[in-house]
Amino acid sequence: MYGQNFTINKEPVIIGIESSCDETAAAVIRGRKLLSNVIISSAAEQSKYGGVVPEIASRAHSDAVDCAVAEAVRNAGIALKDIDAVAVTYGAGLLGALLVGLSFAKSFAYSLNVPLIAVNHIRGHLAAAYLCEQTLKPPYVTLLASGGHTAVIHTKSYTSFEVLGATGDDAAGEAFDKVARILGLPYPGGPNVQRLAEEGKDVIAFPQSLVKNSAEMQFSYSGLKTAVINYCHNAEQKGEAYSRADVAASFQRAALEPLVRKTVESALKLNVKTVTAAGGVAANKYMRETLSAACAKENIKLVLPEKAFCTDNAAMIAAEGLIQYLEGNFAPLNINACAHIPLK
Ligand code: KG4
């Protein structure tokens, strides 16, 4: 019967499955070693609508999930019987999209008679760093910036972490996507804003993303986003020319500089010697360069996952799956998907 006599392996082969947004992804790891990493994206189709349409995402996942899994197994050079566990994102994300990956993973785990591991997408983002630096171990401080979350996090042990500061409104990635729309750039917005920013100068004084005079470390992106909208609309109403590239460069700095500064300050305050970065916005060139420089200046070791491991992928889900596997933290087959999971 399912769930009895699971063999626990010290160097398990884990397949990760991710379907929370517009990427259908599957990846295989053995211990911390990445064996394969497949991503099938519906971003090009979503781009026609200027953002992710949940129903299109769900249908794309349905079409792609079995191919992604089969390719991940094939590329890893393993047989199905080698798989020790199936790790899958159960939240947060688009409910219909999550359900496709979760349902597939449940039946896959059942048919192989291996544990199912339910992974919180954000913890997956944090765990991506373990694949990039095999010797990484807690404690470390992470700059997390994705489409839905922005926070500075202290990972104290493999299974416990503390949110040192977070956004009170929009997430950094969300702000990049909204500013992209204001500037007439297509979805996905973040990389396009970055490209435009590279042609501009940081000369416009937009409000910074850090809330001033707050007892806690708190970020805010809605004021910055509104300031960008007002700047562009005012100029357009007056018929004045303005540089979209300067807007992009000035926005990018206002959005990211405080995050980078506060991450490094937090590590210094806690006397933590390692910093990592996670989430789609950590693929941003300005962020990568400024965080690298700030860590180097303070003699802090920086573990910066390659860009493909910052944006959504299944390798990070397998990596978090490994942590849960070693804890024996397995999910029941009736576990449901969750659109929202608190960061803590
Ligand atoms: O982590 P992620 O792939 O998905 C979520 O879990 O949300 O993050 C997606 C976010 C999007 O808002 C996207 O615009 C942003 O990451 N992003 C970037 C860059 N690449 C992706 N933002 C700024 N610069 C980039 N190069």
Ligand code: ZN
């Ligand atoms: Zn993500």
